[in-house]
Amino acid sequence: xxxxxxxxxxxxxxxxxxxxxxxxxxxxxxxxxxASSSADEWIELYNPKKENISLEGWGLKSERGKIKIxxxxxxxxxxxxLLERTDNISVPYVEADLIYKGALSNxxxxxxxxxxxxxxxxxxxxSAGWFAxxxxxxKTMSRVSPFVSGREVSNWQNxxxxxxxxxxxxxxxxxxxxxxEIKIELAGSEGxxxxxxxxxxxxxxILGLILTFLVILQKKYETH
Numbered sequence: 001x002x003x004x005x006x007x008x009x010x011x012x013x014x015x016x017x018x019x020x021x022x023x024x025x026x027x028x029x030x031x032x033x034x035a036s037s038s039a040d041e042w043i044e045l046y047n048p049k050k051e052n053i054s055l056e057g058w059g060l061k062s063e064r065g066k067i068k069i070x071x072x073x074x075x076x077x078x079x080x081x082l083l084e085r086t087d088n089i090s091v092p093y094v095e096a097d098l099i100y101k102g103a104l105s106n107x108x109x110x111x112x113x114x115x116x117x118x119x120x121x122x123x124x125x126x127s128a129g130w131f132a133x134x135x136x137x138x139k140t141m142s143r144v145s146p147f148v149s150g151r152e153v154s155n156w157q158n159x160x161x162x163x164x165x166x167x168x169x170x171x172x173x174x175x176x177x178x179x180x181e182i183k184i185e186l187a188g189s190e191g192x193x194x195x196x197x198x199x200x201x202x203x204x205x206i207l208g209l210i211l212t213f214l215v216i217l218q219k220k221y222e223t224h
Contacts, residue, residue, distance in 0.1 A: 025146045031104040032135040040090040045081040048146040057116030067102040080167045124150040131156040140164030
């Protein structure tokens with residue numbers, strides 16, 4: 001009984017945050033096409049893992065049904081997989097890994113990436129409107145981090161340049177930041193780490209006191 005109570009206390013003092021790291025993510029979307037044609041759309045996948053992943057039997061689809069791509073081949077470790085609409089010239093001078101048919105709506109889409117077992121690997125719900133990208137400037141919708149959920153609006157930004165970075169690392173414009181300001185932000189992060197260390201130390205002290213109190217109670221209980 002005492003052990004269960006201690007486990008309960010540990011969960012209260014040190015809550016565990018569980019986050020799933022998806023094997024492959026939807027990394028960049030050119031939903032607006034380019035200056036040559038609005039039909040020159042493309043979607044980029046990214047594998048952040050240290051191992052190659054087979055895409056045989058995988059699928060990428062939209063909730064509205066206009067996009068249904070049967071994936072095949074392999075996405076290499078820490079590499080990209082480019083899906084181009086209709087033909088291999090949607091992205092000039094960049095070779096497509098797969099050609100697909102179907103148009104992305106400029107009003108937004110809900111995209112689901114599934115593995116060969118039908119399990120959802122990544123999900124992006126932009127059915128109410130794309131999180132980023134511009135039809136006017138032709139800047140793409142680019143993911144900030146593969147380790148943060150694609151459902152987070154803040155995890156998406158406009159690409160630095162029109163046309164984005166197909167089969168290359170996403171690039172972003174840092175607004176109104178100077179080297180001095182970046183240093184201040186880093187110093188603030190270090191201060192936060194120190195505060196968390198103090199909180200952890202205090203939590204351990206409290207846990208020690210609770211354990212001592214429980215031992216005393218047990219001894220009193222045994223003597224009666």
